[in-house]
Amino acid sequence: MCPRSRLVTSLVLTAIFASGAVAQTERPTDEWVSNPVDDRTFETYLEFFAYDSSVPLAVHVTASDVVDGLREERLTFQSTPGMTVTARTFRPESSTSRGGIVFMHGGTGNGKDTRNVVNWTRLLARAGWTVLSIDLQYFGERNNGLFETFGAQEKADRLYNVPSLYLDWMIQTAKDAGRAFDVLAEHLQIDPDDIALVGYSRGAQMSMVAGAVESRFAAVALLHGGHFDGLEHGHRPAACGANYIGRINPRPVLMINGEADTDYLPAVAVRPLQKLLGPESTVRWTDASHGILTEEDLSVLIDWLRIEVSP
Amino acid sequence: MKRALMQAVTVLAIAATAQAQDRPTDEWLTHPVDRATFNAYLEFYTYSESIPFATTVGETRSDEGVRTEHLTFQSTPGMRVTALLYHPSGIDITTAPAVVFLHGGGGRGKDFGGYVRLNQFLARAGITVFAIDMLHYGERADGLFTNFGEIEKHERLYNDNARYLEWMQQTVKDVGRAFDFLVAERGVDASRIGLVGSSRGAVVATIAGAADQRLGAVVLLHGGHFDFFEDGHRAAACPANYIGRINPRPLFILSAENDQDFLPETSIRPMHRLAGNQATVRWTPQGHGSFTDDDRAALAEWIRGKLP
Numbered sequence: 001m002c003p004r005s006r007l008v009t010s011l012v013l014t015a016i017f018a019s020g021a022v023a024q025t026e027r028p029t030d031e032w033v034s035n036p037v038d039d040r041t042f043e044t045y046l047e048f049f050a051y052d053s054s055v056p057l058a059v060h061v062t063a064s065d066v067v068d069g070l071r072e073e074r075l076t077f078q079s080t081p082g083m084t085v086t087a088r089t090f091r092p093e094s095s096t097s098r099g100g101i102v103f104m105h106g107g108t109g110n111g112k113d114t115r116n117v118v119n120w121t122r123l124l125a126r127a128g129w130t131v132l133s134i135d136l137q138y139f140g141e142r143n144n145g146l147f148e149t150f151g152a153q154e155k156a157d158r159l160y161n162v163p164s165l166y167l168d169w170m171i172q173t174a175k176d177a178g179r180a181f182d183v184l185a186e187h188l189q190i191d192p193d194d195i196a197l198v199g200y201s202r203g204a205q206m207s208m209v210a211g212a213v214e215s216r217f218a219a220v221a222l223l224h225g226g227h228f229d230g231l232e233h234g235h236r237p238a239a240c241g242a243n244y245i246g247r248i249n250p251r252p253v254l255m256i257n258g259e260a261d262t263d264y265l266p267a268v269a270v271r272p273l274q275k276l277l278g279p280e281s282t283v284r285w286t287d288a289s290h291g292i293l294t295e296e297d298l299s300v301l302i303d304w305l306r307i308e309v310s311p
Numbered sequence: 312m313k314r315a316l317m318q319a320v321t322v323l324a325i326a327a328t329a330q331a332q333d334r335p336t337d338e339w340l341t342h343p344v345d346r347a348t349f350n351a352y353l354e355f356y357t358y359s360e361s362i363p364f365a366t367t368v369g370e371t372r373s374d375e376g377v378r379t380e381h382l383t384f385q386s387t388p389g390m391r392v393t394a395l396l397y398h399p400s401g402i403d404i405t406t407a408p409a410v411v412f413l414h415g416g417g418g419r420g421k422d423f424g425g426y427v428r429l430n431q432f433l434a435r436a437g438i439t440v441f442a443i444d445m446l447h448y449g450e451r452a453d454g455l456f457t458n459f460g461e462i463e464k465h466e467r468l469y470n471d472n473a474r475y476l477e478w479m480q481q482t483v484k485d486v487g488r489a490f491d492f493l494v495a496e497r498g499v500d501a502s503r504i505g506l507v508g509s510s511r512g513a514v515v516a517t518i519a520g521a522a523d524q525r526l527g528a529v530v531l532l533h534g535g536h537f538d539f540f541e542d543g544h545r546a547a548a549c550p551a552n553y554i555g556r557i558n559p560r561p562l563f564i565l566s567a568e569n570d571q572d573f574l575p576e577t578s579i580r581p582m583h584r585l586a587g588n589q590a591t592v593r594w595t596p597q598g599h600g601s602f603t604d605d606d607r608a609a610l611a612e613w614i615r616g617k618l619p
Binding site for chain 1: 347352355361453471472473474477545547
């Protein structure tokens with residue numbers, strides 16, 4: 001390489017690193033990433049996440065089929081009074097699962113029916129678990145018009161950066177996760193000691209909170225989640241994952257994140273959260289960008305789940 | 312013989328009263344939560360001000376000096392509040408003090424005759440009244456209650472801790488949005504808006520009045536801590552953790568010596584002790600929910616004085 005080319009290359013690399021540094025450090029953050037709320041405040045939060053377990057689940061199976069050895073059902077259940085959750089179950093047709101998984105999708109318009117989410121939940125079911133994959137409120141079959149395009153900016157403007165609405169949504173989602181647990185345990189006869197929560201992207205952000213609030217989940221896997229995504233700039237402490245993730249401990253947590261994630265930036269949105277994890281946690285970094293789970297990642301997830309919750 | 316009989320009756324009466332007063336209570340009535348916990352509660356009562364009101368105006372009528380509008384507005388996403396707006400005919404609404412009114416636990420909600428008469432009285436006294444239906448009541452009845460009997464209301468809401476707290480959150484937000492509505496949609500002076508609650512509405516108003524510091528004055532009519540059939544609630548839904556936080560804003564409490572629903576010794580006086588030094592307490596000899604002309608006049612005078 002001639003000196004001139006070397007200089008240009010060097011300048012380009014410097015510029016890339018510099019822009020990367022700017023992007024990684026100039027994103028909004030908040031005080032709770034370094035100083036989560038104390039235990040008493042957390043206990044106060046828990047009051048608002050409690051739900052009425054006497055409300056009938058009213059499970060209604062709307063479709064059932066066997067696909068490649070899996071029993072797949074579409075169903076609805078009542079989470080809180082008047083709030084219906086749309087969901088899908090995937091389970092082995094030829095055997096009975098002992099353990100189960102509640103799966104929460106990322107921020108895509110199709111929710112639980114997003115192609116990669118369906119592929120992953122099927123994979124988990126083939127590994128032996130009964131998987132209950134739910135639509136988050138406003139997504140998938142629960143789309144009520146809050147979003148029209150499901151573009152990142154629209155979601156940020158209408159939900160993620162509207163602190164009170166986001167907190168309401170967070171509370172509802174945590175309750176939905178708890179009620180999904182109830183569906184697995186009561187309706188599908190899954191051992192309540194062997195139910196894990198798996199969240200992907202936005203679903204991982206919600207799972208940090210739901211996993212801490214709902215201590216019946218034996219293990220929590222957070223796939224490509226973080227603190228703030230690329231467009232978020234603020235939330236209330238009660239909706240901040242940093243105030244919850246450490247409180248999943250002593251239950252085990254698996255975090256899988258990509259070094260090239262441009263949505264949840266590793267330096268400002270992921271690593272600070274990982275520092276809050278308890279000692280029972282497992283962190284896996286890959287060189288992937290946001291949302292890309294390789295076969296190896298999925299193998300790691302399955303192996304980890306097998307240790308924590310019997311399939 | 313007659314004296315002995317009288318003594319026996321008196322002893323029995325006292326014993327019965329003591330038994331009646333032996334009601335469930337909770338720790339917060341003597342030791343409310345601290346400021347940090349209260350501040351944590353406040354997070355959960357916030358709402359998005361950017362949600363459009365999407366107001367609908369129904370029947371409007373004028374009757375004996377009072378103009379009454381039937382309205383609905385969006386409080387939180389997808390949650391509509393039904394309301395009646397009373398204001399004195401011929402008076403510019405932007406120049407009058409106003410109160411948001413919360414009804415008691417009757418099935419008709421804001422449309423209960425006693426409340427309609429009270430609100431018309433206040434309007435004739437120059438006070439705009441924005442009476443809203445609380446969730447599950449009046450025009451917002453959604454089937455949670457079928458007969459609005461005491462047992463039903465307690466089993467399905469008041470003693471269902473999680474749902475009661477959710478309901479409390481929603482109602483506090485509805486009050487805040489009613490405040491916003493008066494200011495944004497009717498031009499009422501934000502510094503001259505108070506809150507009045509009666510019976511169950513007074514319990515809720517204790518919490519809403521503390522949570523929404525914009526309310527310039529708070530009135531609690533025949534409220535208290537636990538009513539006769541309540542047996543527990545979460546700390547965040549306990550009015551004892553809020554009533555002292557209304558202070559230093561003015562608070563008017565009307566209580567009945569013969570209240571058989573909120574018992575004076577166990578449910579009312581302990582709340583008074585937490586109310587703070589800005590509270591005005593008026594005791595009347597009536598039973599629960601009964602207002603005299605003097606009570607109404609005292610109420611109107613107090614509101615006009617505190618929201619001048």
